[in-house]
Amino acid sequence: MIRKELSFSKGKRKFLFCADSTEEKSLHDFVHQAMEEGIQFDFHIVGEEPDSFLDMWFNQQKMGSYLYISGGWDFVNRVKKIALAAGFSHEEMQMKVTGPFKKKLICCTCHAGNPIEDEAYITCRNCGAELEASTHYSPRLEAYLGYVSI
Numbered sequence: 001m002i003r004k005e006l007s008f009s010k011g012k013r014k015f016l017f018c019a020d021s022t023e024e025k026s027l028h029d030f031v032h033q034a035m036e037e038g039i040q041f042d043f044h045i046v047g048e049e050p051d052s053f054l055d056m057w058f059n060q061q062k063m064g065s066y067l068y069i070s071g072g073w074d075f076v077n078r079v080k081k082i083a084l085a086a087g088f089s090h091e092e093m094q095m096k097v098t099g100p101f102k103k104k105l106i107c108c109t110c111h112a113g114n115p116i117e118d119e120a121y122i123t124c125r126n127c128g129a130e131l132e133a134s135t136h137y138s139p140r141l142e143a144y145l146g147y148v149s150i
């Protein structure tokens, strides 16, 4: 689940903190809390590392690790993809996006994908239908469904 704010997850064996260079501060409170509670953690600020580096990092983790990702939309989604491929589930991670969301809205008329941020209504760039953004998310399409608005 991508959200605007993170919450501290209890009862984990180890935390992995992963941020881009502009967002590392947003994780400091969690690092602090992990230290106070004596929970193991890794902290990694991602710069120019290739995906294979993150893939290796995730693959080294034992069961029960919990992942926090913080950064811009593209960064968060990139790290999320690598983590999922390495065997993390959606329940084992929390993500925070700073700045604009770059969601995709699928037109229910022509099935074209339309980029959106936080708009509630858009015009389909393919067929011109007036669409209302729903909260219905399709993990398969990695997109939200847009319904024709009247």
Ligand SMILES: [Zn+2]
Pocket: 107, 108, 109, 110, 111, 112, 124, 125, 126, 127, 128, 129
């Ligand atoms: Zn359309």
